[in-house]
Amino acid sequence: MRLRLVPKDTKWDFFKTSTLTMGFSALLMVASLVLFFMQGLNYGIDFKGGTTIRTDSDISVDVGAYRDALSSLDLGDVSITEVFDPAIPDLHVTQIRIEAQEGDEAVTTDTIANIKSALQAYEPSIKFAAVESVGPKVSGELVWTAIEAVVAAILAVLFYIWLRFEWQFSVGAVAALVHDVVLTIGIFSMVQIKFDLAIIAALLTIVGYSLNDTVVVFDRVRENLRKFKKLSLKDVLNLSINETLSRTVMTSVTTLIALVAMFVLGGDVIRGFVFAMIWGVIVGTYSSVFIASAILLRLGVKRDWSKQNPEAGGQYADIDA
Structure with a gap:
């Protein structure tokens, strides 16, 4: 049936x-x-500007734990994503995206230092591979x-x-x-x-x-x-x-x-x-x-499709795609 x-x-x-x-x-x-x-x-970070931080760790990434570690810093919009790097399969990579703070074009060095401290308190072996900022113009x-x-x-x-x-x-x-x-x-x-x-x-x-x-x-x-x-x-x-x-x-x-x-x-x-x-x-x-x-x-529309109408459709109008 x-x-x-x-x-x-x-x-x-x-x-x-x-x-x-x-x-x-x-x-x-x-x-x-x-x-x-x-x-x-x-608007998210893509449209408001902000900072992206890439972290490397030897142990499995717990996105929820990372988010809890950063929650006390009051950073606003924070996106945490685990990324697989095929070049280094044993390495656990995380991408952290933080919106631009009010009055600043990018996250300040003090804020980044606080972020590093908070994450290292949770995972001492974590490494910070890259920090990139997106300004308002971009x-x-x-x-x-x-x-x-x-x-x-x-x-x-x-x-x-x-x-x-x-x-x-x-x-x-x-x-x-x-x-x-x-x-x-x-x-x-x-x-x-x-x-x-x-x-x-x-x-x-x-x-x-x-x-x-x-x-x-x-x-x-x-x-x-x-x-x-x-x-x-x-x-x-x-x-x-x-x-x-x-x-x-x-x-x-x-x-x-x-x-x-x-x-x-x-x-x-x-x-x-x-x-x-x-x-x-x-x-x-x-x-x-x-x-x-x-x-x-x-x-309304042309009814007789067997006749050419130069004012309706184009040269491809009768092609069945």
Whole structure:
């Protein structure tokens, strides 16, 4: 017996409440922007500046013990990660990242000395291999580089979908991506989870995941536009979403199972990244069905794909990739 998360041959009308869902999404986007500008994000060391300390030890690293040893120093945002060095397999390496202290461009030498003393009190054999600082200027450059990466990804999607389908499909897909990114930034602003370069990687992954879902639906829409030329565009869109719904839900659920396991068992190092991915999978699945397709319905689309239309699509519009 095959497992089905969605009933076979569904005939749900996804546009019955499209005005309500679009309005709700627009309200969430506005709320996300308001939160971002009023409360901001809890930027990590990558964006605020700070100091990275690399330590070497002959015994196994206890990250919790290291964190407890440093807790009394009131250092603010501290990230402790065990690193495997393949060049020296018997050596236990730890990377400690400390945010820039208020009023200082980097962690002062006195603070570093206190850190060394606290860790050596716990582990006398510990060695400090390297100390590196990231100043505000470099952090500012990282912020702009991250913004450029997200914008470039969205523009690349716009260009690809335009060539693959028509400009109406492109607008719908990009609107869904912008929706997903804005809501993700909004939830991070609300819950104040640390926002660093790992979250930017999650945002780019969300863009790719949401695009994948959207392209699957749009491919079926294009096939059905050719097959059912007398059906209204709304009926074709409903038919296409229902036909791909089982695949969409199964992909999202199996992905979420893995992500939830990582969120619960993966520890603090990757928790922010996994949280962003979980949220992105949920809103990405939602936007593929309720945002991208709804916008396509409102913009309209060429119905007769057997004829060339120089004003719609591009030279690659009929290629099945």
